Amino acid sequence: MGHFRVRAMLTGGTQQSEEVDLLVDTGATYLTVPLDVARRLGLRVLREQTIVTAGGRREVWPVAEVRIALEGREAPTVCFIAPAGPALLGAVALETLSLGVDPVARRLVPVDGFVLAGATR
Numbered sequence: 001m002g003h004f005r006v007r008a009m010l011t012g013g014t015q016q017s018e019e020v021d022l023l024v025d026t027g028a029t030y031l032t033v034p035l036d037v038a039r040r041l042g043l044r045v046l047r048e049q050t051i052v053t054a055g056g057r058r059e060v061w062p063v064a065e066v067r068i069a070l071e072g073r074e075a076p077t078v079c080f081i082a083p084a085g086p087a088l089l090g091a092v093a094l095e096t097l098s099l100g101v102d103p104v105a106r107r108l109v110p111v112d113g114f115v116l117a118g119a120t121r
């Protein structure tokens with residue numbers, strides 16, 4: 001699948017907001033925010049997590065929480081704080097917003113949620 005970009009508003013715990021250009025990457029786990037953006041947003045590190053880069057290198061990156069708004073949807077989500085590089089929109093943030101990827105049209109599309117527990121209605 002080819003990559004494409006979308007614009008999103010990110011808001012940190014200090015209510016600092018910034019519009020960010022995100023590279024849609026369904027192979028990435030979380031939203032990934034470069035360190036300079038994380039600092040401007042005042043993101044607070046919750047924990048550290050081992051990650052594997054696209055090149056196969058293992059590193060430990062901070063994990064924080066950020067509020068994301070795009071495509072008329074808004075939700076809190078966790079994010080990796082990367083030392084540098086592009087901001088990435090990963091699978092968890094997409095699922096949190098109930099959005100999927102149309103790889104042909106290179107756009108985000110709404111998706112239904114799934115519940116595996118027995119609904120009785």
